[in-house]
Amino acid sequence: MIPAILTGIRLHMKQASRNPFDLSGVIVWPILYATIASYLLDARHEPRLLLSASLGASVMLMWSLVVIASSGALEQQRWQGTLELVVAAPTPLTAVIAPICVAGALVGTYAIGATLAWGALLFDVPVKIDQPLAFAVGVPACALAVGMLGLILAATFVLYRAAFHLGIATQYPVWIVTGLLVPISLLPSFVRPISWLLAPTWGFRAIQEAALGRTPWPDIGMCFVLSAVYLVIGGSCLVAFEYVARSRGSLRLT
Amino acid sequence: MAVIEVEGLTRSYRSRTGTFRRRIAVVEALRGVSFSVEPGELFGLLGPNGAGKTTMIKVLTTLLLPTSGSARVLDYDVRRQARHIRGRIGYVFGGDRGLYDRLSALDNLRYFADLYRVPPRKRVARIESLLEMVELKGRERERVETYSRGMKQRLHIARGLLHDPEILFLDEPTIGLDPLGARELRQTISGLHDAGKTIVLTTHYMYEADALCQRIAVIANGSFVATGTPSDLKAVVGDHTIIEIETFGIPDQLIERLRTIPGVRSIGVETRDLAQVLLVQSAVGADVVRSLLNELVDVQTGKVVTREPTLEDAYVELVKSA
Numbered sequence: 225m226i227p228a229i230l231t232g233i234r235l236h237m238k239q240a241s242r243n244p245f246d247l248s249g250v251i252v253w254p255i256l257y258a259t260i261a262s263y264l265l266d267a268r269h270e271p272r273l274l275l276s277a278s279l280g281a282s283v284m285l286m287w288s289l290v291v292i293a294s295s296g297a298l299e300q301q302r303w304q305g306t307l308e309l310v311v312a313a314p315t316p317l318t319a320v321i322a323p324i325c326v327a328g329a330l331v332g333t334y335a336i337g338a339t340l341a342w343g344a345l346l347f348d349v350p351v352k353i354d355q356p357l358a359f360a361v362g363v364p365a366c367a368l369a370v371g372m373l374g375l376i377l378a379a380t381f382v383l384y385r386a387a388f389h390l391g392i393a394t395q396y397p398v399w400i401v402t403g404l405l406v407p408i409s410l411l412p413s414f415v416r417p418i419s420w421l422l423a424p425t426w427g428f429r430a431i432q433e434a435a436l437g438r439t440p441w442p443d444i445g446m447c448f449v450l451s452a453v454y455l456v457i458g459g460s461c462l463v464a465f466e467y468v469a470r471s472r473g474s475l476r477l478t
Numbered sequence: 479m480a481v482i483e484v485e486g487l488t489r490s491y492r493s494r495t496g497t498f499r500r501r502i503a504v505v506e507a508l509r510g511v512s513f514s515v516e517p518g519e520l521f522g523l524l525g526p527n528g529a530g531k532t533t534m535i536k537v538l539t540t541l542l543l544p545t546s547g548s549a550r551v552l553d554y555d556v557r558r559q560a561r562h563i564r565g566r567i568g569y570v571f572g573g574d575r576g577l578y579d580r581l582s583a584l585d586n587l588r589y590f591a592d593l594y595r596v597p598p599r600k601r602v603a604r605i606e607s608l609l610e611m612v613e614l615k616g617r618e619r620e621r622v623e624t625y626s627r628g629m630k631q632r633l634h635i636a637r638g639l640l641h642d643p644e645i646l647f648l649d650e651p652t653i654g655l656d657p658l659g660a661r662e663l664r665q666t667i668s669g670l671h672d673a674g675k676t677i678v679l680t681t682h683y684m685y686e687a688d689a690l691c692q693r694i695a696v697i698a699n700g701s702f703v704a705t706g707t708p709s710d711l712k713a714v715v716g717d718h719t720i721i722e723i724e725t726f727g728i729p730d731q732l733i734e735r736l737r738t739i740p741g742v743r744s745i746g747v748e749t750r751d752l753a754q755v756l757l758v759q760s761a762v763g764a765d766v767v768r769s770l771l772n773e774l775v776d777v778q779t780g781k782v783v784t785r786e787p788t789l790e791d792a793y794v795e796l797v798k799s800a
Contacts, residue, residue: 228589228595231592232589235581239580242580242621304577304579305576305577306575306576308576309590309637312539313590314561314564314565314593314594314595320593470541470543473491473542475541
């Protein structure tokens, strides 16, 4: 199963890199998100807050890329007729779908760097990381956790043909609930337990704490715990949804 | 022992219509089908569009669950033991879908080799030999989106054979191919059968089924209407003679009148360019040509040919009587 996962990650990244439309988005979006961080949040006069806002914007972009990768890739698999073929293979569907989400999250890792770089270049965002080691561990931990959350979302795409739109619609609530746009402390108290269940909350906190020199390791640990939980939930959903899709006959688009 | 055993298999689809007053429509795609396939056999499923051929293949390849009845592949139940079946069968469908177009043929084969758990040490040699077999050697690093339809179809075959499956399911593999490409693919299929592979082939091309299959099941409206060797099926119309009459602008009422002529068993109509060709099946020895031409005296006619029945005639007879 491991070779299938590794080859899957490599090939899905390769496939995405060969679509000029996707590629241009990956280049342009970090500029837009860096702009959001510095203007919309109006944090230009507080350098540390500006860095924090930029990190939030970069995790927003990471989540968007995972959503687009997982939902878009599965919709594309339906269109090109490969979804049935990967389901018909003996490798569990989780090992086929998870690499798509991880590939999206890996592009999201690049997006963190690109957002910070554009922020520094265009808006003088001070990119000073106080704990480089924790930051270096925190970014992939965040990517893994966000990617695995995408796996749960992707499970629904196996079942529903129009799930792409559902996936895109989840972008904005997740940005708000996980504190990427505004601090969680400003949200109603009933939202907080929801934010604790979502990976971007902990992923953002992990890299933010590492960048600002606080205590990132508990948050990094939560990223790994949530990744494992999401993998179990996503894997179980995929098994169940594959059975339902076989029953309904909804694996093929046309 | 049979490698495929199907007993009383049914499969229905539910679809919803309407926005406010929603109705559920149930379509019976398979209605109590039973058959078996022996090891090394090339078994054909022949039928018109929508007859249930692809549904049958999808149930056997574990992509669809049966609604009722049972289906066993290599002694495993398709409903509960799908994982055991999947690694031991190959599935190839026709058309140019089913490949990662922006990747090369080599990348496609490498990925599916991993999905089918081909051991890494065997993978390179296996891919090399399959590329040779399907004559794509030298083109394997090009993107699939640049391939012709025939090349894509040959790549599909290579993909389906990566893990050396015991049974190969081919769902209309020559559809959309040019005559030369289709002939090459039939040679490949024939070679695989000669090498001992069990093959289940669906097609609606009679000559393809006739040339390749040892046994054929004719399927219509979700039911098997006949099963046997091509010769067995031809025998269904063995006591018939086929008369082909080229006509131009024949009215429907006249065709109905022709059907009532004593000795005429059935009449089919094929449109060929401007002509409507009547395919009249009559009993051997019944002299119906004179009667037919007498009725057609007011219609412009062309060639009149009398010939032996083919598998296609048998198929038309079977499907019509279903």
